[in-house]
Amino acid sequence: MPHRTFLTFIWPSALAMLLFIALPIISVGVQSLHIEHEQVVETVKNCGPFGCKEVEVINADATAQLQADKPLGRFNGLGTYTNRNHLAFEEISAAMQAGGGPGAFFGAVFNLPFYKALAFTLTYTFVVTPFVLILGFFIALSVNRLPGVVKGPTIFVSLLPMIVTPLIGSLILFWMIDSRGIIGGTLQLIFDDPDLSLKASPALTWITLIIYGVWHHAPFAFVVFYAGLQTVPKDTLESAMIDGASRWQSVVHVVLPHLAPLVVFIALIQLMDNFRVFEPVVGFNAEANATSLSWIIYNDLRGSDGATLFSSAAATSMLTITGVCILLAPVVLRTWRDNRQRA
Amino acid sequence: MYMRTLVAAGTMAVMSSSAYAGCGIYGSVKVLANDFPATQAVSAAMRACDGGSADITVNLNKDHKDLIVPAFTANPPEFTTSHVTNSTLVAVMNDGLAMPLDDLIAKHGAGIQDMQKVTIDGKVMAIAFMANAQHLFYRKDILDAAGVGVPTTYEEVLAAAEAIKSKGLMDYPIGGTYKAGWNLGEEFVNMYLGHGGAFFKPGTAEPSVNNAKGVATLEMMKALTGYMNPDYLTHDSNAIQAEWEAGNIALTNLWGSRAGAVTDGEGSTPEIESNTMFAAATSVAGGSVPSTTLWWDGFAIAKNASAADAEASFVAMMQGLSSDMAAANASDANWLIAGSEPRAAGVGVVASAAGGASPYPMLPWMGAMHGALGAEVADFLQGNESAEQTLADIEAAYTAAATEKGFL
Numbered sequence: 208m209p210h211r212t213f214l215t216f217i218w219p220s221a222l223a224m225l226l227f228i229a230l231p232i233i234s235v236g237v238q239s240l241h242i243e244h245e246q247v248v249e250t251v252k253n254c255g256p257f258g259c260k261e262v263e264v265i266n267a268d269a270t271a272q273l274q275a276d277k278p279l280g281r282f283n284g285l286g287t288y289t290n291r292n293h294l295a296f297e298e299i300s301a302a303m304q305a306g307g308g309p310g311a312f313f314g315a316v317f318n319l320p321f322y323k324a325l326a327f328t329l330t331y332t333f334v335v336t337p338f339v340l341i342l343g344f345f346i347a348l349s350v351n352r353l354p355g356v357v358k359g360p361t362i363f364v365s366l367l368p369m370i371v372t373p374l375i376g377s378l379i380l381f382w383m384i385d386s387r388g389i390i391g392g393t394l395q396l397i398f399d400d401p402d403l404s405l406k407a408s409p410a411l412t413w414i415t416l417i418i419y420g421v422w423h424h425a426p427f428a429f430v431v432f433y434a435g436l437q438t439v440p441k442d443t444l445e446s447a448m449i450d451g452a453s454r455w456q457s458v459v460h461v462v463l464p465h466l467a468p469l470v471v472f473i474a475l476i477q478l479m480d481n482f483r484v485f486e487p488v489v490g491f492n493a494e495a496n497a498t499s500l501s502w503i504i505y506n507d508l509r510g511s512d513g514a515t516l517f518s519s520a521a522a523t524s525m526l527t528i529t530g531v532c533i534l535l536a537p538v539v540l541r542t543w544r545d546n547r548q549r550a
Numbered sequence: 551m552y553m554r555t556l557v558a559a560g561t562m563a564v565m566s567s568s569a570y571a572g573c574g575i576y577g578s579v580k581v582l583a584n585d586f587p588a589t590q591a592v593s594a595a596m597r598a599c600d601g602g603s604a605d606i607t608v609n610l611n612k613d614h615k616d617l618i619v620p621a622f623t624a625n626p627p628e629f630t631t632s633h634v635t636n637s638t639l640v641a642v643m644n645d646g647l648a649m650p651l652d653d654l655i656a657k658h659g660a661g662i663q664d665m666q667k668v669t670i671d672g673k674v675m676a677i678a679f680m681a682n683a684q685h686l687f688y689r690k691d692i693l694d695a696a697g698v699g700v701p702t703t704y705e706e707v708l709a710a711a712e713a714i715k716s717k718g719l720m721d722y723p724i725g726g727t728y729k730a731g732w733n734l735g736e737e738f739v740n741m742y743l744g745h746g747g748a749f750f751k752p753g754t755a756e757p758s759v760n761n762a763k764g765v766a767t768l769e770m771m772k773a774l775t776g777y778m779n780p781d782y783l784t785h786d787s788n789a790i791q792a793e794w795e796a797g798n799i800a801l802t803n804l805w806g807s808r809a810g811a812v813t814d815g816e817g818s819t820p821e822i823e824s825n826t827m828f829a830a831a832t833s834v835a836g837g838s839v840p841s842t843t844l845w846w847d848g849f850a851i852a853k854n855a856s857a858a859d860a861e862a863s864f865v866a867m868m869q870g871l872s873s874d875m876a877a878a879n880a881s882d883a884n885w886l887i888a889g890s891e892p893r894a895a896g897v898g899v900v901a902s903a904a905g906g907a908s909p910y911p912m913l914p915w916m917g918a919m920h921g922a923l924g925a926e927v928a929d930f931l932q933g934n935e936s937a938e939q940t941l942a943d944i945e946a947a948y949t950a951a952a953t954e955k956g957f958l
Contacts, residue, residue, distance in 0.1 A: 243956040246644075246914065250753070251671035255636075256678050256846045256886055257909040263753070264670060265914045267646020281956070292950045318935065318943065320925065386781065401721075407780035409932070492784035495730035495928040506731075506925075509616055512637040512917035518954050 232528065239287055239521035241280040244273040280518075287522040294526075295319045321523070324498040325530075327413065331499070332481040332534070335420040339477055340470060342421060343428020348458065350429070351436045362433070369426035377419060377490025381406075384415060412496035416487050423487075424480065428473050435469045436462070471538060478534050483527070500527045573599035573869050575606075577862030582621060583633035585610040586807055588680055588847070588883035596870035606866055615641075622647035627852035631863040634676050634850045636910040637917065639668065644914050648675045648850045654864040661873065663888050668848060678848035679871045680883040683907060684727075684740060684803045685842060685898030686832055687812070691825040692719055692800040700827070704744075704770055704834040704841065707801055711777040714800055724777040725799035728931070729786040735924030736843075740803070742767045743908050744834040744841025755915040755957040757948045760941035766835055768930050768937040775931055783928055797822045803831055803842065809895035810881050830901035840902045843910040846886070915957045922948040 247269035253262045274280075289296045302315035316322050350361055368376065383390045384405045395403045405411045439462055447457040485501035488494060494502065500523060507520040581596060583589040593608040600606040609629070611617065615638045621628035622642060634642060642648045650673040655662060659677075668676040688700060696713040698706075707724065714723040727733040742749070747763040750756060775782055779793070791808050793799050795818035806828075813823050831842035849867050851860050869875075876890035884896040892900065910916075922944050930940035952958045 242954045246956045248755075248914070248957075252669075253671075253912055254667070254669040255909070256665050256668075256681055257844050257903065260909075260912075262912055263755075263914065264640075265644045265646075267643065271646060287954065290950045290953070291946045298946075318929070318939070320947070381784075386779070402780060404780040406784050492729060494925075495734075495783040495932070506921075510917065510921065512615065512641050512920060514641075514915075514917035514921050514951060514955060515619075516951055516954055519951070 235521045235524050237279070239518055239525050240282060240284060242283040242287060242518050243280045244270060244277070245281070246270055247273075283518070287518045288526070291319065292519060293321050293522050295321065320498070320503065321500075321526075324500050324503050327497045328482060328484060328499045328530075330413065331417060331420060331484050332478060334417050335424060335481050336474060336477040338417075338421045339424045339428045340473060342425045343473070344432050344466075346425065346429040347432035347436055348462075350433060365429055366426045368423050369430075371423075373423060373486035374490050376423060377487040380419060381491050406492070406496075409496040412491070412493050416484075416491060416493060416497055419487050419491070420481065420484065424477060427476070431469055431473055432466060435466045439465050471542065475535060475538050478538075479531055482531055482534055500530065573604065573865060575599055575604035575862040575865050577604065577856075577858040579604065579606040579631065579859065579863045579866045580627075580629045581606070581608045581631050581633075581863075581866075582614050582617060582629040583608070583610050584614045584847075585612050587810060588807065588879070588885075589633060591875060591879035591882050592679065592870040595872065595875040596866045599866050599869050604862060604866070618642055619645060619647065622852040622854065625854040626856065626859075627854045629852065630855040630859045631849050631851045631867060633847060635845055635847050636912050637920075639676050639848075639850060640912050640914060641917060642850060643670065643675065647853050649853045649855065649860055650675060651677065651851060651864065654851075654861060658861075658865050658868055661868065661888055662871075663886065666848070666886050668846070676848040676850040677867065677871065678846040678886050680807075680847045680885050681899055681903065682806050682845040682847060682884065683842050683899045683902045684736075684805050684831060685840070685902045686829045687794065687802045687804050687809070687898070688827050688829065689797075689800040689822070689825050690827050691821070692723070695719055700829055701801070701832055702830075704741075704774070704832050707832055708773055708777070711774075711801060715777065720798070720800055722777060722779045722798070723800045724774055725785065725790045725793050725802035725804070726774060726778055726782060727785060727787050727790055727804065728771075728775065728778070728782040729789070730783050730928045731924040732920065733786050733924070734783070734927050735920040735922075737771065737803075738767060738923045738927050739910070739920065740831070740842045741771055741834060743843060744831075744837055744839065746837055746839075749911065749916070749919055750913070755913075755952055757919065757945040757952075759919075760938065760945055764941045765937040768927070768940060770834055771927070772931055783931070792817075794818075794826070795822065806884060806896060806899035809898060810883075810893070813895055814881075828895065828898035830898060830905045831907060833905075838906065840905040840907040842902050842907045844899075844903055844907050845910055847883075915952050915955070918951040918955060918957065919944075919948050922951060 247266040248263050249266050250261055250263050253260050288294055291298055298319060299316060302312050305311065317326055346365055350358065350365065353361055382388050385391050386395060386404050391405060394405070395401055405415050443461050444457055447461050452460065483501050484499045485505065488497060488499055488502045504520045504523045507516040507523065510516060581593055583593055589610060593610060597606055597608055614633060618632045618634065618638055619641055621632065623645065639648070652674050655674060662677060666678045667674045668678055686701070692714055693700065693710060696710065696717050696719060698710040698713050701707045701710050711723040714720050726737060728737055742759065742763065745763040745767050747759065747767065749759060751758050779785070787805055787808060790802055790804055791811060794802060794804070794812050797819070809828055812818065812826055815823065831840035833839060834841045851863050855863065871887055873887055873889040876885040876887040880891050881893045881895060884893065884899045926940055926943045926947055929935050929943070930937055949958060
């Protein structure tokens with residue numbers, strides 16, 4: 208394609224990407240380097256239904272003046288990134304110097320909110336992604352062999368987990384796994400333990416969230432693999448059969464190599480999606496046992512009673528973007544190298 | 551048929567609104583409020599002024615406290631008046647978004663009691679209409695069966711729970727709004743104030759929770775969780791109300807605004823409802839005051855509202871907070887409105903206030919502290935770390951947030 212034609216085709220999407228992706232990211236990056244102005248505080252008398260009291264309040268006019276002079280706030284450099292609620296450099300070096308062996312060190316690190324969330328986010332990503340690939344592949348293989356009459360309804364039912372809004376799906380499951388819900392109650396019967404609760408311990412909460420993740424994402428892998436299966440060349444399969452290959456052997460040596468590019472595609476999408484895990488943490492009320500990077504951003508933006516932490520949220524967002532880039536780097540690099548070889 | 555119903559309904563709507571039309575209001579009134587029976591009653595009374603020259607819209611929303619500041623910041627504001635509490639008024643005041651109401655009170659606010667006026671630095675910034683507090687809910691029949699009296703201290707709550715459990719009456723007799731986040735933070739605030747603790751060094755925004763009172767607070771909370779359903783870190787007020795109505799718990803420190811809902815003849819059995827009793831929040835560790843915080847709910851008007859809309863909002867608000875409204879909905883809340891009768895389900899809030907419980911601290915940095923408490927306390931309750939470590943974590947998390955907000 209001549210460069211001119213290429214440019215004509217690409218400029219609308221390039222412009223949209225610049226406006227809606229690049230600029231917001233830059234703005235978030237700038238925000239993350241600033242913190243709010245020092246508030247001008249004064250002590251005044253405050254009276255209400257329960258009596259009077261001297262309390263500190265913010266002098267909104269004086270603070271508004273500061274705000275008008277410098278709308279971004281105070282420049283803080285990378286201070287927000289390195290503070291205790293993010294990368295926590297000071298706390299980590301203190302933990303290193305404290306000694307006490309790797310156990311104490313990791314105990315101290317995973318007590319910090321960012322690393323706690325990172326631990327769950329990475330575990331979730333690296334457990335859910337392969338299971339989604341494997342499960343999706345086997346569902347696709349089985350559905351592909353079904354007779355035509357039941358195929359349609361089966362595909363529809365298999366897609367349901369993906370159709371349900373994640374927040375709603377996790378809320379429904381949250382009630383089902385309650386100790387008085389159908390799943391929670393059954394598990395108590397099976398394990399003969401009336402105190403068994405999937406919501407009470409970090410380990411069981413993690414397992415629940417991971418199973419939910421696999422359940423929710425498997426249909427995506429299934430659909431993509433199923434579409435791929437329709438393109439597997441019939442004659443190659445037939446020659447494999449004539450050569451005496453078992454069904455399993457033809458899956459491993461014919462179908463899988465044919466679907467390899469799809470595996471890369473699904474893995475990419477899933478790594479990105481799972482690294483941003485968020486809704487199940489909210490739906491399962493799991494914040495005491497499992498938090499994710501996206502959940503931290505949400506929590507900072509909701510604040511409690513006006514304590515909205517925009518810079519914290521911005522810093523965590525930038526760290527999340529960095530994380531996604533690191534995760535995808537190997538796959539993207541490989542694709543790029545393959546393309547170059549072909550060219 | 552369908553068409554005819556529609557037309558009939560439409561005609562009736564027009565008739566009813568023109569019957570009340572106006573209340574003498576000229577302007578647009580947009581109301582934001584939390585969604586519970588008392589706010590439903592107030593907003594319904596406000597809406598009676600809709601029609602004619604007045605345009606009144608109401609948004610009742612459980613997430614209202616996250617919407618107030620952005621809604622008031624816009625110019626013109628997204629909502630002209632909003633439901634506020636001790637803590638949310640601070641958030642609004644931090645950004646200077648509330649309008650002083652003195653002039654409007656002089657013009658239209660004859661019926662307001664002095665107690666209702668929330669005055670900051672000599673200016674009335676909000677009109678309070680109800681009081682709320684977490685206080686003791688107990689099941690009389692269960693306590694009788696266990697052979698224990700009504701507890702007045704948390705030590706007695708533990709003893710009563712042990713008696714109930716050992717008699718096999720209930721597995722988890724205590725309920726608590728211990729959901730990680732705001733609810734858990736609020737439980738710590740209640741218990742710590744009951745121990746006589748202070749959150750900050752006097753006159754500063756520097757934290758001071760890492761002390762013996764903080765340790766005692768955490769240990770009492772952990773002792774209580776020993777008698778709670780293992781899922782306690784996921785239980786908010788809705789969950790505890792459901793547990794109560796299902797008869798699964800016998801003792802809890804729940805909001806006064808739920809007292810009407812658990813005795814309203816719905817969602818539970820007559821046996822449970824008739825044995826549901828209320829008392830002041832219990833004290834702790836030999837302290838003399840109930841371990842709870844007093845809250846008021848009121849209305850503030852957006853500073854950015856036009857003079858006409860602000861006046862219209864105030865008049866509509868007066869309509870919503872009238873004595874007639876309070877009389878007609880007496881059982882929904884502990885109304886602070888003149889001429890309202892005390893309600894039977896309100897004894898817990900009244901007794902807690904009479905016992906000298908402290909109001910929730912109205913400090914600009916309390917929100918950041920509350921957030922840190924809600925995020926860190928769960929680690930101790932789960933046995934992951936020592937009380938001192940948790941308190942140090944709370945201070946560190948608070949310090950990072952307060953620095954970013956410009957308080958330190």
